Amino acid sequence: MVGNPNSGKTTLFNALTGLRQKVGNYPGVTVEKKIGTTWSQHGKPIQVIDLPGAYSLAARSPDEAVLRDVLFGRREDTPQPDRIICVVDAANLERNLYLVHQILDLGRPVIIALNMMDMAAAAGMKVDAAELEGELGVPVIPCEAVHGKGLVGLRLAMSRVDLPLARHSWDVPAPVAPAVAELQAALTDHDGRPPLVARAEALLLLTDLDSVRVAGSRPLSHRTHEILAHWRQRWVTTGADWSATLIRSRHDAIGALCRGVVTRTREQGPSRSDRIDAVLCHSVxxxxxxxxxxxxxxxxxxxxxxxxxxFIGRQVAALADWVQGAMAPGDLRLLLTKGVIGGVGTVVVFLxxxxxxxxxxxxxxxxxxxxxxxxxxxxxxxxxxxxxxxxxxxxxxxxxxxxxxxxxxxxxxxxxxxxxxxxxxxxxxxARLPVYLLMIATLLxxxxxxxxxxxxxxxxxxxxxxxxxxxxxxxxxxxxxxxxxxxxxxxxxxxxxxxPWEILRHMAERAWLFLKNAGTIILAISIVLWFLTTYPKLPDPTATPTEQIAHSFAGQAGHALEPVIRPLGFDWRIGIGLITSFAAREVFVSSMGVIFGVETPEDNTTPLRDALRSAHWPGGAPLFTPLVCLTLMVYYVFAMQCMSTVAVVKRETNSWRWPLFQIFYMTGTAWLVCFILYQAGRALGY
Amino acid sequence: MPSSSLNARVQLCQLPAGATGRVCQLTGDESFCQRVREMGFGEAALVTKISGTTTSLCLVKGTRIALNHRAAMNILVEPIPAVRAGRTE
Known part of the structure; x- marks a missing residue:
């Protein structure tokens, strides 16, 4: 499934497959291929691939390269598709047909989904689908993916065993023809392309010059590159711009096609979007x-x-009280009330x-x-x-x-x-939101x-x-x-x-992700952290909870870090939170819940913000002063505290160099800014 | 090309809001020119400026397209009186 950005591909993909891939009214929502299954008229499964949007097969960015490579069979992980559904915005037919025109060159079975017919009608345009089908010789199905219209026709077309090939006639401009022929031969002989695909790829290479490559893309043969460089050099020498000639030639053909397909039923003045844009895009x-x-x-x-x-806070406290009353004193009860509920409960409150x-x-x-x-x-x-x-x-x-x-x-x-x-x-x-909210609640x-x-x-x-x-x-x-x-x-x-349903669904998905995170990563870290703050136990049974936690494994790690973070106003307990929240920033809140939960008496379920407000340094000075709360928030603004982001940056840059650089510069900046802020605040008497 | 039309050429960023022009030349790097042409913004296309000076909002073949100052500087147009470049809604 291919098309221009914002032509409604993913909406159609979701409607056909029943999946719920993210859709949005802006370009670039789909940046990687998505795969789903739909069913033919006869109940046979059909695998559907939703590809990123592009205006042309001449890729200029990594997402467009994914589309190009799948269609030309250059991807190691994806075979060339059997048939191609071109999703076309009927309200912008002429521009959308440029990509279709390139795809028809491939000589593969194509179905055109003429989407957004309602918007075309609202714009005073009558798009004749039958005429377009007659001109191109491929099935053209009018549809409105948003309203689920046209899906039956599309499914029927997808179910056809013998899809006709396009009656696509377009004469390559004569001066470019020798280059196309030579490249086509090289692609057939040295890159194993079928003749029609080789011709389409030759035309493409003359405009995109194979300039954008992404991981998983098979490189072209040396011979093909040699021929391409040779023609390029020749054109540079003569000063001819044959890529412009190729593009213009396609547009001329498309223009002629559209004149017979699109009828303007009325002329319109400024649209609703124009009127809104006059305000929203205004310089003031x-x-x-x-x-x-x-x-x-x-x-x-x-x-x-x-x-x-x-409400959620009260339920979490009630649950902790209930467990407290239902279980006999001991480590298991402590683990549940202080570790699990004290950790996960403090994060869930921010839902x-x-x-x-x-x-x-x-x-x-x-x-x-x-x-x-x-x-x-x-x-x-x-x-x-x-x-x-x-x-x-x-x-x-x-x-x-x-x-x-x-x-x-x-x-x-x-x-x-x-x-x-x-x-x-x-x-x-x-993920920073719970940290900011906790600090603001402690501060104010x-x-x-x-x-x-x-x-x-x-x-x-x-x-x-x-x-x-x-x-x-x-x-x-x-x-x-x-x-x-x-x-x-x-x-x-x-x-x-x-x-509204789309927004609610998106909210529900994010809520589920947040709760899943709380029920897995945060739960696991809370349990481990409770263990690390509880053991080894002090032999002296009269030791205070603070003495006990200082003696624990986590306490020892926090104390080891304290010299580095003390100039920022942070003590070893905050240090533990900084270490654990490298997994995910919101873990800082659950960590504070566990640490200060362990420190409070067993039968007390004080809200975390109150526990933080009563925390103090060994000398008796309050720990979470307004200045420290502010400094901590600023630390989380700048510090790189997210393992998942590090992994994604590594994948996107294909190197460890940049994620490591990112950790260094962000966390270094966080330390420096916090140092200046805290020391300046102290000097000014805060 | 007649000298009168050469004189009339302006950069797209200089075209006043509400005016329509015909694209007569693209300057800048090859990749930019190709992308602009592929989006239907090539030579001979009609473009109506909706708003903007530093960042321009234009209407081309019924599509609203935003261009930054550098991009709009690289598109030379010939102003045409009282024509509108199509519309989608």
Missing amino acids: WGWAVFGVIMAALFFSIFSLAEGPMD PQILILFFFVGLLESTGYMARAAFIMDRPMSKVGLNGRSFIPLLGSYACAIPGIMATRTIENARDRLVTILVAPLMSCS PGDTVPAARKAGIMLLMYVLGTAGAFGFAWLFKRTLFKGAPPHMIMELPPYQPPR
């Missing part, structure tokens, strides 16, 4: 709206989540905030606002040497750095892509503090992370990855009303 109002959306997000996190959070965050993310993604955010952010991004396209991965990293880093595959320039990968984890992800306890004040501190952390990302991008673009600011050319999709 655009920023104002962006600011209001962000402020509403943070305010909602504090004002709306309070009730559900208190409402996570849901609110993903509600806003879903709203921005489904309406089409993400692309507008990239548009208005282009100007500040260009100041640091990147462009607005890099902002979509960064914006996605507010939810989680992993999909954000994967979304960088849409960035064409390799250096800009690497810079975006390096700075993406500085955007405050949802009680219900009398206005939500706006708490939201303001939270907003400050997000601004700090974003400023850090911009600052380091600026630095990297001037040192390690010097280069001119890149071009940006990006399609802005029409606005669509939010789809």
Whole structure:
């Protein structure tokens, strides 16, 4: 299943396969192939591959290279597909047909899914599917994937054993024909391509010059490269631009085709999207709206989540009390109340905030606002040497750095892509949310503090992370990855009303992921941490809980780290949290729950924030002063504390060099900024 | 090309909002020119500027396309009075 970005491929893929791959109203949602199964009219399984969107087979970014390599059979892991479904946005037929035109050259069975027929009609366009089918000679199925229309026709076409091949006639411009013939012969003889595929690939090589390669892609033979270099050299010498001639020739053919297929039923003035864009993309109002959306997000996190959070907190406390009453005293009861419930329960409390965050993310993604955010952010991004396209991965990293880093595959320039990968984890992800919330609750306890004040501190952390990302991008673009600011050319999709079920489903998926994480990684770490904070036991039964934890394995590790973090105002107990939260940032909260739970008397289920507020240094000075809470938040803004992100960066850069560099520069910056902040705060009397 | 139309050429970033132009030349690197052409923004295409000075928002063959300043500088257009470059909704 192939098509232009935002043509509705994944929506159609989900409708056919019953899967729930992520969809969004902005380009670049699918960056890797997705595989699902649908059923033919006769009940036979059909494997469907959803490929990343592209405007052309001439790949310029890693996601487009995946599409090209699968279609040309260059992938080691994926055989060349038996038939190709081209998903076409009927409202943008002419532009969408460019990719179809290239694919028809392959000489493979093709089905055209003429999607978004409703939007074409709303735009005053009548698209004649029968005429298009007659012209091209391949099945053309009108459909509306969003409303599930046309799926039966599409399934019937997919079930046909003998799909007709395209009556596709397009004369290669005469001056290019000798080069095409020579390359075609080399691809057939030296790369084992069938003749038609070889011709299509020869045409492609003359425009993309085999410039983008990704892992898993079979290289072309030396002979083919030699011929390509020879023709390239010849054209450079004569000053001819044959790739432009090829593209123009295709567009001419498509233009002629569209004149017979598309009828304009009426002319329209500015559309609804134009009117909205006049405000949202305005140089002043655009920023104002962006600011209001962000402020509403943070305010909602504090004002709306309070009730559900208190409710979950009460249930967690009640469960701990119940276990306390139902079991006999001993290590097992301690493990359950202080280890399992004290650890996992403290993280689960933050579920409402996570849901609110993903509600806003879903709203921005489904309406089409993400692309507008990239548009208005282009100007500040260009100041640091990147462009607005890099902002979509960064914006996605507010939810989680992993999909954000994967979304960088849409960035064409390799250096800009690497810079975006390096700075993406500085955007405050949802895993930092529990840490910020706990620290803000400790810093500003009680219900009398206005939500706006708490939201303001939270907003400050997000601004700090974003400023850090911009600052380091600026630095990297001037040192390690010097280069001119890149071009940006990006399609802005029409606005669509939010789809509540899609947003709710996305929220439910993220909630499940959060709870699964709490029930697996966080649970395991909490149990291990409880063990490490409980053993070895002091022989003296009158020892205080603090003396006991200091004597434990975890206490010894924390004490070993303390000299490094003491200049930041952190003690060995916070140090334990910093070590364990390298697995995932939210583990810091569960670790504090276990450590300070172990420290409190057995029959006490004090809320964690109160336990933190009563913690103190051996001399009696409070540990979690406002300055320490703030410093700790700043540490989590900058430090690289996520194993999964390290693994993804390694995979995306195909090297350990960059993830190790990322750990070094981010955690080093975190230490330095916190040192300055804490020492300056102390000097000023805080 | 007549000298009058040569004089009328402006960079896309200089085209006023609401005006329409015909693309007459693409400058810049080869990869950029190809991508622009593949998206239907090639020579002879009609483009209507919706808004923007540093970052331009344009309408080409019914599609809204955003371009940064550098990209818009590399597209030379010839302003055409009172034509609109198609629309999708």
